[in-house]
Amino acid sequence: MIALLFLEVLAILCLIGATVIWGRPGSVRSASATLRQRVLPFADAERDLAASLGVPFGVWMAARFALLSMALLVGLTTGILVITVILLLFATVGVPWLVEDVAAARRSKADRALVATVRDVANGLHRVGNLDAVVREIAQHPRAELHHLLVPLQTAPSVEAALVHMAETSRSPFVEDVCVLLLTGRTRDPRELVHQLRDQVVPELEEDIAVLDATRAAVVVQRRSAQMIGAVLAVLIGAFNTVPALHDFLISAQGELTLVIAALIFAGSISAMGALLRPPRPVRWDLRLVRSELGRLGRD
Amino acid sequence: MTELWLPTALLCGTVVAVAVALGRSGAFMTAEATTIRRVRRRLVSRHARWSGAVAGSSIGRVLQERFAIGRLQLAAGRGDAQAFVRRVATLVMLSVFTLGVTDAVGVLAGAGMVVAPAWIPVAGILAGLLAFAGVQRAARQRREVASLQVAKMLLLFGLLRVPPVHSHDAVQPADPLLALARSMRDPTLAEMLSSEQWRHYAPAPPRSRAELLEAIGAAYGVPILAQLAQLVRSTQEYGGRDPAAEYLATARAFTAQRLADARVRLGSRTITVLVPMVGLLAALFVVIFSAVAYASANGGL
Numbered sequence: 001m002i003a004l005l006f007l008e009v010l011a012i013l014c015l016i017g018a019t020v021i022w023g024r025p026g027s028v029r030s031a032s033a034t035l036r037q038r039v040l041p042f043a044d045a046e047r048d049l050a051a052s053l054g055v056p057f058g059v060w061m062a063a064r065f066a067l068l069s070m071a072l073l074v075g076l077t078t079g080i081l082v083i084t085v086i087l088l089l090f091a092t093v094g095v096p097w098l099v100e101d102v103a104a105a106r107r108s109k110a111d112r113a114l115v116a117t118v119r120d121v122a123n124g125l126h127r128v129g130n131l132d133a134v135v136r137e138i139a140q141h142p143r144a145e146l147h148h149l150l151v152p153l154q155t156a157p158s159v160e161a162a163l164v165h166m167a168e169t170s171r172s173p174f175v176e177d178v179c180v181l182l183l184t185g186r187t188r189d190p191r192e193l194v195h196q197l198r199d200q201v202v203p204e205l206e207e208d209i210a211v212l213d214a215t216r217a218a219v220v221v222q223r224r225s226a227q228m229i230g231a232v233l234a235v236l237i238g239a240f241n242t243v244p245a246l247h248d249f250l251i252s253a254q255g256e257l258t259l260v261i262a263a264l265i266f267a268g269s270i271s272a273m274g275a276l277l278r279p280p281r282p283v284r285w286d287l288r289l290v291r292s293e294l295g296r297l298g299r300d
Numbered sequence: 301m302t303e304l305w306l307p308t309a310l311l312c313g314t315v316v317a318v319a320v321a322l323g324r325s326g327a328f329m330t331a332e333a334t335t336i337r338r339v340r341r342r343l344v345s346r347h348a349r350w351s352g353a354v355a356g357s358s359i360g361r362v363l364q365e366r367f368a369i370g371r372l373q374l375a376a377g378r379g380d381a382q383a384f385v386r387r388v389a390t391l392v393m394l395s396v397f398t399l400g401v402t403d404a405v406g407v408l409a410g411a412g413m414v415v416a417p418a419w420i421p422v423a424g425i426l427a428g429l430l431a432f433a434g435v436q437r438a439a440r441q442r443r444e445v446a447s448l449q450v451a452k453m454l455l456l457f458g459l460l461r462v463p464p465v466h467s468h469d470a471v472q473p474a475d476p477l478l479a480l481a482r483s484m485r486d487p488t489l490a491e492m493l494s495s496e497q498w499r500h501y502a503p504a505p506p507r508s509r510a511e512l513l514e515a516i517g518a519a520y521g522v523p524i525l526a527q528l529a530q531l532v533r534s535t536q537e538y539g540g541r542d543p544a545a546e547y548l549a550t551a552r553a554f555t556a557q558r559l560a561d562a563r564v565r566l567g568s569r570t571i572t573v574l575v576p577m578v579g580l581l582a583a584l585f586v587v588i589f590s591a592v593a594y595a596s597a598n599g600g601l
Contacts, residue, residue, distance in 0.1 A: 177452065184459045192544075196459060200548035204455065207555040211562050218566040222573055229580040233587065240591055249594040258590040262583040269579030276569050276576070279562070281441075281486075283448040289483035297460055297476055 049096055051171040052103035054148070067091045078241055080250050082259040089263075097270070101223060104216050106145075108209065111174045113145040115205045118178060122197035129190045132159040135182065149175065160186065164287040173282035174208065180285050183294055215279040222273050230266065309400070367432070374497055375520045376438035377488070388431045395427040396420055439521070442488050447524045449489040451554045453480045454528070458547030463536050464528060468508045470496070471516070492520050509536065524554065 050060035071091035075084025117138060124134035139153035149170055156162035160183065167179040181201055185193045237259075240246035249255040326334035370381040378384065399420045406414040415423075457464060457476065464477035471478050471493045481490040492498075498519035499505075506512040510533035517525025531550055535543040 181455065181459065184456050188459060193459075196544070196548060200458070200545075200552060201455065204548075204552050204555055207552065207559055211555065211559045214559065214562050214566060218569075222577070225577060226580055229584060233584050236584070236587060240587075245595045245598065245600070246591050248598070249591050252594065254590070254594060258587060262586045265579055265583040265586065269576035269583070272576040272579070273573055276573050277566070280444050280448065283445065283452050284485045285452075286483055286485050290480075293479045293483050294460075296474075297462060297479060 045096070048171045049099070049103055051169075052107050053099060054106060064091075064095060067095060078250075080241070080256070080259075082256045082263075083237065083250070086259065086263050097223070098227070101220050104220075107172060107174075108213060108216065110145045110149065110172070111209050111212070113143040114149075114175060114178055115202060115209065117143065117146060117150075118181075118197065118205065119202050121182070122194050122202065125190050125197070126194045131182070131186050131190060131193065135159055160291060164291055167285070167287040173284045174205075174212075176285045176287060177208070178205070179287060180290050183287075183291060187294065212279070215277070219277045219279075222277060226270055226273065233262070233266070369435075371501060371519065371521060372435050372439045374501070375443055375522075376435050377442060377491060378435060378438065380497075380500075384431070384435060388428045391427040391431050392424040395423045399423055442492075443521050445486055446489045446492055446520065446522045449481060449484055449486070450477075450522070450524045450528060451551060451558075452484075453477065454547050454551035454554065456480060458544045458551065461544050463509065463532060463543075465509050465512060465532075468506050468512050471512070492516070492522070508533075527554075 046060065046064075047057055050057045053060070055063075068088065068091045071087040072084070075087040078084070120138050121131070121134055124138060125131055128134050128137075135153060136159065139150040142150040149166060152162040152165040152169070153159065156165060163179040163183055167176045170176070185197070188196075237250070240250055250259070322328065326337065329337070369384050373379055373381055373384050378387075399415050403413045403415055403417075403420075406412060453464070453476075460476070462476045465471055465475045467475075473479070473494070478490065478493045481493055484490070493516065498516050501519040502515040506515050510529040513525050513529035513532060517523060517529065527550060531543075531546055535541070535546050
């Protein structure tokens with residue numbers, strides 16, 4: 001009797017729910033659009049990371065696939081399902097976590113070199129009085145960290161197009177900021193611009209880098225500690241696998257459950273650390289839109 | 301006896317839902333009353349109706365003042381306070397319904413109740429709290445992004461020597477503030493500026509460009525817009541120092557403030573971050589102790 005009543009009430013509630021969902025306009029979104037919206041940020045993050053490491057995107061993806069295959073191979077060799085799954089997860093989501101410090105250090109060096117270049121631009125502008133000519137001249141002898149970045153300024157027909165191209169290929173918010181400032185400066189009086197660059201813009205950019213470095217320093221310390229503990233854990237599990245009694249433990253249900261729990265605690269702790277120390281998301285410009293808006297604002 | 305509570309609760313819920321639906325459609329009223337109600341609904345906007353309901357209820361007033369749901373929703377870009385109530389109600393009902401179904405399936409399968417009845421309202425309350433935490437988080441993130449976006453523009457206003465807005469009535473598409481906001485990849489600030497929803501929280505229509513910026517900043521909770529308003533007031537309206545120098549100096553001051561905030565934030569979290577660090581060590585010990593315990597139970601190493 002109770003079971004029948006259950007079924008009746010549930011059926012009524014399901015019907016009400018289905019009617020409400022059916023009646024809501026636009027509640028069923030295009031699956032491909034949703035998928036694109038979800039996948040695009042990941043693809044963008046991979047591109048940003050590859051650019052920060054100074055590796056072409058194709059090479060970076062090939063390296064990622066090679067690592068994934070290696071993780072699969074090592075996992076299958078151990079014969080423990082949970083370890084295989086953990087290694088695969090590590091080879092996918094763990095790699096950016098491992099190389100982020102290297103990427104951030106490279107970015108910081110390049111950013112500092114770029115600020116020095118902006119200072120050179122201000123000095124050159126004081127001497128020559130033409131921003132385009134100065135930018136072109138400085139791009140001919142770039143600092144080592146900016147060798148690839150300034151290539152468009154050496155080859156592109158117009159400085160404006162080169163700055164847009166430079167910002168787009170750099171995939172760096174800081175480079176975008178500098179390019180926006182230079183695009184804006186092209187419409188200004190050179191003498192006034194020299195003062196603004198020297199007195200306000202360069203110190204502002206230096207403080208921007210200081211903000212980024214302060215956060216990076218704190219994150220690096222914690223991440224290194226976590227990587228060390230992770231390495232110890234990996235060595236420990238590898239060593240357990242060579243001892244027959246402990247290998248039996250790892251392939252037992254209890255062992256696999258232990259590994260799952262340990263992996264969850266580890267991943268949870270790292271994400272908690274990330275949440276505590278995560279810097280604010282950088283604000284980024286769309287240089288093509290900026291160029292068209294600056295053209296319009298300049299005429300106002 | 302304990303198995304009776306769920307069908308009874310579900311039946312009562314269904315009856316209440318049907319009664320509410322019938323009540324809203326005017327089944328319990330006279331034809332005249334239904335017509336008057338329909339006309340009133342057409343004439344009075346949903347926002348005004350909601351505000352009136354909140355203003356008329358003491359609990360509503362206390363909640364609104366304490367949590368400022370309307371402003372949070374506005375900053376989070378999720379509509380008005382009513383949308384939040386709808387969302388909370390949906391989440392609470394969904395969690396209660398899911399647990400109810402789980403129990404029902406358990407009872408039908410003969411395994412008894414999976415979740416004790418006392419936990420079902422707890423889950424509902426948790427769902428409500430999570431919805432509130434979610435809107436707070438979204439609002440904080442969007443305010444942070446909008447502040448950074450305005451700060452980035454200060455340098456450009458200084459270099460270009462243009463005022464952020466041209467009119468005191470509303471932010472126009474041609475205004476530098478909105479034009480540059482649209483040139484950013486994140487649409488947060490552009491959405492805030494082009495929406496007119498801030499007017500619901502403005503005590504009076506703005507009479508100057510500075511007041512316009514202050515009203516928008518206050519509605520969305522973005523203090524840098526109030527700073528920008530002060531700049532506009534001192535440079536464009538009072539006619540003070542060189543506007544370009546003022547904008548550039550404010551941009552630098554904001555970055556210096558960000559640097560100081562970042563240092564304080566990181567300093568205050570030096571100890572907090574040790575908690576997850578202990579978690580990492582716990583993962584290590586879980587593996588070691590479990591392996592040792594297993595080996596001991598199975599004849600040792």
